[in-house]
Structures are given as C-alpha cells and as structure tokens.
Amino acid sequence: MRRWFITIVLFALLFLAAGFGLGIAWSNRATPMPTATLTPTVTSTSTATRTSFPTPADTPTPTSSATATWTPTSNFTPTIAQTPSRTPTPTATPELRGHVLEQANCRYGPGAAYLYEWGLYPDNVVTVLGRNLDGSWVYVHPWYFVWNCWVNTSLLKLNGDVFSVQQRTTLLPLSDLYKPPTGAHANRSGSEVTISWNEVYMTEDDNRGYLIEAWLCQSGQQVVTAVNPWVPLAVLHDEAGCSQPSTARLFTAEKHGYSQGVPIPWPPAANATPTPSRQ
Secondary structure, eight states: OHHHHHHHHHHHHHHHHHHHHHHHHHHTSOOOOOOOOOOOOOOOOOOOOOOOOOOGGGSOOOOOOOOOOOOOOOOOOOOOOOOOOOOOOOOOOOOOEEEEOSOEEEESSSSTTSOEEEEEOTTOEEEEEEEOTTSSEEEEEETTOSSOEEEEGGGEEESSOGGGSOBOOOOOOBOOSSOOOOOOEEEEETTEEEEEOOOOOOOTTTEEEEEEEEEEEETTEEEEEEEOOSSSEEEEEOOSOOSSOOEEEEEEEETTEEOOOEEOOOOOOTTOOOOOOOO
C-alpha cells in the first residue's frame, strides 16, 4: 500500500515538473515578426500633348490703310427768334384808406338802423373794403380791431375816390334767442305803405326793436332803405315807375343779433306793372 502511495506521489511530482518546464519554454519562445503586406501602387503617367502657340513671328502684322475724313455739310439755316415785346403790367389800384375825423359808430350794416358793432375814434385808420350803392356808407377794416364793420363815409377822410371800390353786401349776425315777427301786413295809400306785425316779447336788456330792410322805388330808381322801429308799426315811402317790384323783409332785433328775416307781403303801386306769377 505504501508503495502505491509513493508511486502516485512520484507521478504527481513528475507531472508538475513537466508543466513547469513547458511554461518556461513558452515564455522563452521567439516573437514572430509581422508579415509586411504589399499594397500595389498605381502610378499614373500623364502624357501631355504640347499645343503649339504662335510665336511673335507668327502674329500677322496689320497693314495701315488710309482713313477717310468725313466733313459734314449743314443745310440747316438757324432761325433767330424775335425777342417778344414786353406786355405792360397793369397798375394795381392803390389801397383805399381813411382816417376817422370824429367819434363814429361802426355797425353791422350800411345805415344807422343797424346794430352797433364797434367804436371808431379820431385819427383811427381803416382800410376800405367796399361800399353801398350810393357810396354813403363804406365797409371797413379797422387796423386795431379784428372784425370789419360799416361806417358813414362822411366821418372819414379818404385817400381816394369811394367809387374805386366795389359795391358790397354783408350778412347780419344771426341770433335764435327770439323768434321772427309774425302777422306782417302792409297797406298802401298812394306812395305811403304802412306796415304792421305782431309784437315779439323781449326783455328790456335785450330789446333792440325791429329791423326792416326794404327795396323801394323812389324817383324812378330802386333804393335800399333800412329802418329800426321800436314798436310793431312803420310807414315807408314807395313810388311807382321802377322796372323791378318793391320788396321788404322784417327781423326781430336784440342786442346779440337778428332773427331770421320774414318777407312782408308788399302791395304794388297803383300804376305799377303786375309781376307775372311763376308757374
């Protein structure tokens, strides 16, 4: 039994020795060199084809030829324009001005019947913008006042002729504080026309009566007349003999202005030609 044990031990030792030797031999082996892989290289050989370029000797020499000179012949004869004659410039009419001779009331219309607008005083300067039909009143712009108004021509010293300005009409200041008069009626007795209407109640402070503007026939001509009655009654002088019929209109007057005007039915003169009615 002991012999078998010893035998087994010996075999084991021999086995271990053989394995150790094989390990040493493996570690001492020669390291193999890497094998070089040859990659074929393709060399491209380009064969250039020479292109023949012309040498200076090959360049053709231009031949100089004579250049024809063209001389233009003008058949155009210029026409000299005549200098236009100077047209004379019309001379502007000098501005008509006036100096106030004495204190005056400048009003909303051409007559003492119209409401007062502004006061003018001696030596005030005004520019004349227009006139009424006969030139007795002029429409002016006071140099120190923003609004225009009417003043009696006799109260001004003008630097020219009053008829050098155009005839002019202006609008009245409108007020709706009071209604226009109603019931206007006119009766004729020869050349006298009596006008009446219903009274319009106004406060004492506002009351400025009434205004009648009439286009009347006097001495064969139509004249404009303005009156300022304080009661609802007025008498106007109107004759026969004019080509146009006489007319009139009535306003309520208060200190701020006038109501809308209402027409007054006007009786024709005894020998006046009746106005044909419009169809």
